[in-house]
Amino acid sequence: MLRIIYYTKQNCSLCDNARALLGMLQNEYAFDIEERDIYTNDDWLEKYQLLIPCVQIGDMYLDCEHMDLPHLEQAIQAYSQTT
Template structure:
């Protein structure tokens, strides 16, 4: 199971979301593929106002404020 995590350096919400993903990872096994949107023009344009963005199975699970319960529910489906 791979979860895409769109972020950029210096983003404090991204740091919080990363910690939340790691907490969920303690309960469910998955791989986090972290993507820096500043390294890709199309991704930067798409997500620059939304980051952090958590995407699973080509669906955005959460963005901005990321919480444990929402992530856990999405990954258990």
């Protein structure tokens, strides 16, 4: 099953919106979401601090600039076709 890694932090309205989009897409596509709070790991904090919300789907990353329903769905579909 597809696993999406979702980088987030607490008290982030953009992150809440992205999580809601992922939840909507789970109704159409089979995937698990692994949430990672960037404040629990120094490497994640350094790498994603200015990019959250950020998701990793396979080897593809979508950051806050591309965190919308069309981009997420396209990434999920693209990854699903390669596996």
